[in-house]
Amino acid sequence: MATKIRLARHGHKDYAYYHIVVADSRAPRDGKFIERIGSYNPNTNPATIDLNFERALYWVNVGAQPTDTVRNILSREGVMLMKHLQGGVKKGAFDEATAEKRFAAWKAEKDAKLGKVSAEEVAKAAKLAKERLAQEVEANKQKAAELAKKRQEALEAEAAAAAAAEAPAEGEAAETAEPAAE
Secondary structure, three states, rough: OEEEEEEEEEEOOOOEEEEEEEEEOOOOOOOOEEEEEEEEEOOOOOOOEEEEEHHHHHHHOOOOOOOHHHHHHHHHHHHHHHHHHHHHHHHHOHHHHHHHHHHHHHHHHHHHHHHHHHHHHHHHHHHHHHHHHHHHHHHHHHHHHHHHHHHHHHHHHHHHHHHHHHHHHHHHHHHHHHHOOO
16 A cells, blocks of 8 residues: 555634645545644744654655655654664664764754744844834824823913903903992
């Protein structure tokens, strides 16, 4: 039986996630499968991959053919490198300890690179947040100054209106007082 390692689609419209499955090549995409060896969620940033490394390595070693996307996922997780290193051990090019050492070095380099990238993204996001906060504080200061100016103008207008109301009232009081004096 020809087996393939491929993705089985799950989720809903516009939010697909995938199970990584080993299936007979004649089975439909989301149909019957032999074993589920992981999951792949491309909706997160970075994409989330959950893979049973040993079972994936087993199936690759017994001849299951991964599809292009699954091959990229397996390469990113190191399954294909481990298969390559195990082939070198079988041929006698180096021993098992050297293969493990090479794989560990590759994994450490990959983790360091991902850590560096994620640290840079975190620093960039923090910088953007700080800049937005500074812009917002500046805008709030401008709005507060404009509001204070409007309030001051309103108080001055109110005071002028009160003074204008008092001046005619005093004039009317003086006019009413003059005829009484006559």
